[in-house]
Amino acid sequence: MSGDFEQLWAELAPLGRNRTTGGYRRFSWGPADTQVRSWFRSAASARGLEVETDGNGNLWACWGAPGSVEAPRAPADKAAAVVTGSHLDSVPDGGAYDGPLGVVGALAAVDELRRRGLRPRRPLAVAVFVEEEGARFGVPCLGSRLLTGAMTPERAGRLTDADGVSWAQAMERAGLDPERMGPDRELLGRIGAFVELHIEQGRALAHTGDAVGVASAVWPHGRWRLDFSGQADHAGTTRLADRSDPMLPFAEAVRAARRAAEEHGALATVGKVRVSPNGTNAVPSRVRAWLDARAAEEAALHAVVEGVDAAARSSAAEHGVTVTAFLESKSPLVEFDHRLRDRVAARVGGEGGAVPVLATGAGHDAGVLATAVPTAMLFVRNPTGISHAPEESATAADCRAGVAALADVLADLTDAGPAEED
Numbered sequence: 001m002s003g004d005f006e007q008l009w010a011e012l013a014p015l016g017r018n019r020t021t022g023g024y025r026r027f028s029w030g031p032a033d034t035q036v037r038s039w040f041r042s043a044a045s046a047r048g049l050e051v052e053t054d055g056n057g058n059l060w061a062c063w064g065a066p067g068s069v070e071a072p073r074a075p076a077d078k079a080a081a082v083v084t085g086s087h088l089d090s091v092p093d094g095g096a097y098d099g100p101l102g103v104v105g106a107l108a109a110v111d112e113l114r115r116r117g118l119r120p121r122r123p124l125a126v127a128v129f130v131e132e133e134g135a136r137f138g139v140p141c142l143g144s145r146l147l148t149g150a151m152t153p154e155r156a157g158r159l160t161d162a163d164g165v166s167w168a169q170a171m172e173r174a175g176l177d178p179e180r181m182g183p184d185r186e187l188l189g190r191i192g193a194f195v196e197l198h199i200e201q202g203r204a205l206a207h208t209g210d211a212v213g214v215a216s217a218v219w220p221h222g223r224w225r226l227d228f229s230g231q232a233d234h235a236g237t238t239r240l241a242d243r244s245d246p247m248l249p250f251a252e253a254v255r256a257a258r259r260a261a262e263e264h265g266a267l268a269t270v271g272k273v274r275v276s277p278n279g280t281n282a283v284p285s286r287v288r289a290w291l292d293a294r295a296a297e298e299a300a301l302h303a304v305v306e307g308v309d310a311a312a313r314s315s316a317a318e319h320g321v322t323v324t325a326f327l328e329s330k331s332p333l334v335e336f337d338h339r340l341r342d343r344v345a346a347r348v349g350g351e352g353g354a355v356p357v358l359a360t361g362a363g364h365d366a367g368v369l370a371t372a373v374p375t376a377m378l379f380v381r382n383p384t385g386i387s388h389a390p391e392e393s394a395t396a397a398d399c400r401a402g403v404a405a406l407a408d409v410l411a412d413l414t415d416a417g418p419a420e421e422d
């Protein structure tokens, strides 16, 4: 098995990596994304999996009868397919594992089932969801949101990247028909379970000493955009009293985010900001910033956002600046299906073995799909806990343990049996 995983990993690793930073820049529908999608198609085809693209641009590689997820099936087979997978896009200068581990791991798990002489008795598919990070168009898990109907095709089509290219245009340039976007209840109706293997984005497993853990829940989280508008002016001639400097309420909002997060046991981050005109010797006219907030409970999340909003408004009033807040995306608390979670945990923990079950503050396609199908997640230990950065890591041994655990779970969920009986 290690050979399969390592070979696949080595093929994918150079695609979309920035030589200067060592980080990945795989943005949806861009050149690197085209490369990784085409790598996936050939890796899946080499395994005899049939690859389809759904109307939203997500890829599905099916093992079993050709088109076993796409083609109509007997009523008895309804909701019978088991799907695994993750995403291949990255944040700007992201790490190698967030997303790809779940895709490479899924293909390696298919190899592992074959090596064990097993063949699934239910359709098994490997999925790659598009724009999971929201790095190019701002809304995370866009592919899975469109699939489940959590995002309308109209709104998605109008989202634009930093250059003003819309999602619909980018999709079209990649050879897809934006008219096909939208929820696909029929496809979802044929999925009995979705299991995503993912790098842990924290240090819980490093503390417990386990290579693999199982997810219990995804914290509620969201993204808010704050626009501070003032008056551009000369840095050397405008008296302080005469300025409307949007940088000041912006700075206050960043400090308030930290204070509110501390007060409510939550997380709040301002990691992206655009300043206009962005000149060293000019008072800015506008500061646009993005707040990412997450908490174990909805009430705490709400309190954090309210706290930031109140601080931004009061400081803006003091400095003659206007502030507008927009909700860009919000994901409610997701509790993964308890029966599936317990079944997965029992399988991974083995005879009498316990496996850590943990909640995560990171959003995932699994969290979106959980609203439509029974869903579970497996985490692989990340020794430093660092994620969304080039230092994100997992040992080869832990990746192998993750693949073995995923293969165990898939064998169980698909009622896999000896291949020669088929």
Ligand SMILES: [Zn+2]
Residues within 6 Å of the ligand: 087, 098, 099, 132, 198, 364
């Ligand atoms: Zn991810």
